[in-house]
Amino acid sequence: MKTKLKSIIQKFSKAKVLVIGDLILDEFIWGKVDRISPEAPVPVVLVSSESFMPGGASNVANNIASLGGSSGICGVIGEDKSGRILVEELKKKGVDVSGIVIDAQRPTTVKTRVIAHHQQMVRVDREKMGSIDDNLLEQVLSFIRREINEIDALIIEDYGKGVITPRLLAEIVPLAKKHKKIITVDPKVSHFPYYQGVTCITPNEKEAQGGSGIDIQNDEDINRAGKKLLKDLNLEAALITLGENGMRLFEKSGPVTHIPTVAQEVFDVSGAGDTVIAAFTLALASGATKQEAAYISNFAAGIVVSKVGTAVVTKEELLERIK
Numbered sequence: 001m002k003t004k005l006k007s008i009i010q011k012f013s014k015a016k017v018l019v020i021g022d023l024i025l026d027e028f029i030w031g032k033v034d035r036i037s038p039e040a041p042v043p044v045v046l047v048s049s050e051s052f053m054p055g056g057a058s059n060v061a062n063n064i065a066s067l068g069g070s071s072g073i074c075g076v077i078g079e080d081k082s083g084r085i086l087v088e089e090l091k092k093k094g095v096d097v098s099g100i101v102i103d104a105q106r107p108t109t110v111k112t113r114v115i116a117h118h119q120q121m122v123r124v125d126r127e128k129m130g131s132i133d134d135n136l137l138e139q140v141l142s143f144i145r146r147e148i149n150e151i152d153a154l155i156i157e158d159y160g161k162g163v164i165t166p167r168l169l170a171e172i173v174p175l176a177k178k179h180k181k182i183i184t185v186d187p188k189v190s191h192f193p194y195y196q197g198v199t200c201i202t203p204n205e206k207e208a209q210g211g212s213g214i215d216i217q218n219d220e221d222i223n224r225a226g227k228k229l230l231k232d233l234n235l236e237a238a239l240i241t242l243g244e245n246g247m248r249l250f251e252k253s254g255p256v257t258h259i260p261t262v263a264q265e266v267f268d269v270s271g272a273g274d275t276v277i278a279a280f281t282l283a284l285a286s287g288a289t290k291q292e293a294a295y296i297s298n299f300a301a302g303i304v305v306s307k308v309g310t311a312v313v314t315k316e317e318l319l320e321r322i323k
Contacts, residue, residue: 017281020075045121065095261301
């Protein structure tokens with residue numbers, strides 16, 4: 001099995017994946033705490049540095065590039081400094097940013113995390129919710145129509161910020177299926193009915209519970225939820241991530257496969273779902289079965305949770321861990 005998984009990873013460089021979804025800039029303010037504020041019972045953070053990372057759908061595209069795949073991104077940013085920083089960060093990572101559309105009416109979504117002594121103290125979000133307007137939607141759709149023949153797989157990253165709408169999905173899912181492209185979705189619970197007929201969704205346990213309507217209390221409940229999602233949404237597969245309990249793969253024409261976690265230490269689970277869908281989709285686009293792709297994505301998740309902040313996994317780290 002390990003030899004097969006490594007041979008699939010070596011093919012990542014031949015796969016081209018387009019990520020569509022909500023673009024986020026992750027800002028990290030690093031510092032230390034040695035006193036409490038006299039104004040309120042809160043710690044005072046003495047800032048030593050700050051850094052930026054692509055977040056949301058951008059983090060998925062970054063993971064694909066880091067794993068050696070050909071990565072493109074399509075989404076919306078604001079006409080602001082944060083948007084420019086995000087585009088530059090993506091370019092540095094080797095991501096094709098030609099599908100990014102600028103909306104002068106809304107700011108780029110920014111999540112700022114203040115971290116001291118490896119501990120997140122607070123997170124500040126700056127964003128404007130709501131569906132993108134028809135003009136922007138048409139720009140996004142036009143880009144996808146032009147690119148569909150050039151890609152192997154489509155990842156839909158739905159953070160519920162406004163890019164992924166029923167109208168968008170109603171056009172791109174049939175388009176991708178017509179061209180026999182892999183379609184994977186990192187879902188938003190309120191949008192589950194719109195994911196009909198995609199290749200695979202990758203919900204966490206809470207999202208699987210919300211999407212299936214089954215209260216998950218035990219193993220059997222997880223199985224019922226996974227099988228219900230498969231049937232209700234007419235999926236080829238559903239990959240439910242279970243945190244420290246690993247993940248479970250449900251296939252329309254295959255067994256239920258439970259994959260235990262391989263994480264050796266856990267520092268930060270933020271962005272782990274992005275790594276899972278990136279590695280899983282890249283593996284499928286490189287000829288893996290869904291089971292092989294799930295095992296590869298589990299190894300990738302085990303690596304990324306050992307890193308602080310929004311992080312990515314490299315192809316070399318993945319091959320080393322599989323050894």
